[in-house]
Amino acid sequence: MMKRKKCLAFLPLVFCLTACAGRTMPGQETAAPGEGEKTDESRIAVGFSQVGAESDWRMANTESIRAALSEEAGFDLIYEDAQQKQENQMKAIRNFILQEVDYIVLAPIVENGWETVLQEAKDAGIPVILVDRMAQVDESLYTCWIGSDFEQEGENAGKWLARCLEESGRDKEQIGIVTLQGTKGSSAQVGRTNGFAEVMRGHENWVMLGKEDGNFTQAKGREVMERFLETYEDIDVAICENDNMAFGAVEAIHAAGKSCGPDGEIIVISFDAVQAAFDAMIAGDINAVFECNPLHGPKLAGIIRGLEDGRTVDKIQYMEEAYFDTDMDLKQIREKRLY
Numbered sequence: 001m002m003k004r005k006k007c008l009a010f011l012p013l014v015f016c017l018t019a020c021a022g023r024t025m026p027g028q029e030t031a032a033p034g035e036g037e038k039t040d041e042s043r044i045a046v047g048f049s050q051v052g053a054e055s056d057w058r059m060a061n062t063e064s065i066r067a068a069l070s071e072e073a074g075f076d077l078i079y080e081d082a083q084q085k086q087e088n089q090m091k092a093i094r095n096f097i098l099q100e101v102d103y104i105v106l107a108p109i110v111e112n113g114w115e116t117v118l119q120e121a122k123d124a125g126i127p128v129i130l131v132d133r134m135a136q137v138d139e140s141l142y143t144c145w146i147g148s149d150f151e152q153e154g155e156n157a158g159k160w161l162a163r164c165l166e167e168s169g170r171d172k173e174q175i176g177i178v179t180l181q182g183t184k185g186s187s188a189q190v191g192r193t194n195g196f197a198e199v200m201r202g203h204e205n206w207v208m209l210g211k212e213d214g215n216f217t218q219a220k221g222r223e224v225m226e227r228f229l230e231t232y233e234d235i236d237v238a239i240c241e242n243d244n245m246a247f248g249a250v251e252a253i254h255a256a257g258k259s260c261g262p263d264g265e266i267i268v269i270s271f272d273a274v275q276a277a278f279d280a281m282i283a284g285d286i287n288a289v290f291e292c293n294p295l296h297g298p299k300l301a302g303i304i305r306g307l308e309d310g311r312t313v314d315k316i317q318y319m320e321e322a323y324f325d326t327d328m329d330l331k332q333i334r335e336k337r338l339y
């Protein structure tokens with residue numbers, strides 16, 4: 001595929017200062033490429049609009065993509081952190097179009113509202129690859145998607161809870177549940193909530209006491225759990241739709257003088273499986289974690305190379321995922337965790 005000619009010179013300076021880190025700026029002298037290094041012109045220009053830096057998972061995801069789309073690997077990556085705002089992602093996409101990048105990579109914060117801007121990318125002839133979360137748009141507006149089966153994760157969590165309650169002889173008791181939800185309208189929130197609800201429908205004794213948006217952050221997770229603890233006396237289970245909210249929930253539970261984990265009063269279930277979640281399971285604060293694999297970089301680089309070679313790529317590409325609980329040899333697994 002022919003590399004596009006980059007038109008950076010006419011972009012406003014303020015945009016260039018924030019968006020062009022790592023790229024050659026107009027008027028800047030570039031060092032001659034070393035042996036084996038690719039020149040700026042031959043590299044593949046990729047604009048990546050990331051959700052933000054709200055969680056350990058997100059940092060690992062950014063790092064994986066940055067490492068795979070490095071200059072040494074033949075890419076020119078323009079990274080934009082949207083600070084958890086959809087409007088910032090839209091601005092970033094429009095600026096990528098102005099810069100005539102070769103590919104746009106988008107991790108959409110929420111599923112809705114992308115038609116217009118993705119149509120603009122399509123009209124400009126720039127392929128869009130969605131990573132992590134999905135966008136509810138016509139399929140022709142994106143080339144492919146890489147991510148997790150969030151609904152399956154939620155369902156697995158529900159099934160795990162049913163087994164855990166049965167094993168402890170509590171399967172006929174009334175079970176009070178609270179859910180710390182991720183960013184409302186994001187695929188991770190929608191999928192995990194729906195998957196868990198599907199299993200819950202088969203257990204009449206499970207009562208959902210409250211659900212609240214914790215925006216996938218530790219601070220909000222703590223706040224939401226504090227409110228739940230003040231409002232509901234009998235919380236048996238806290239479903240935390242990511243690890244960072246689970247860390248915040250554990251803080252709130254301890255601060256309220258309660259206990260959690262396999263030997264505690266409240267069962268804590270989480271999603272992601274970052275290293276710190278293993279530490280929390282080993283410490284006895286979290287019962288089970290359902291993996292969400294953030295290491296999209298190598299798959300993404302492979303897809304772009306495939307497209308460059310004129311190959312067709314699978315539209316939907318799921319990451320491989322597992323789950324972990326305190327019955328496992330967590331110390332050994334923790335030592336080998338990559339994120």
Ligand code: AHR
Pocket residue numbers: 054055056057058132133188216241242243244271272292
């Ligand atoms: O979309 C993936 C979710 O977003 C992860 O579970 C969470 O940690 C992140 O912020």
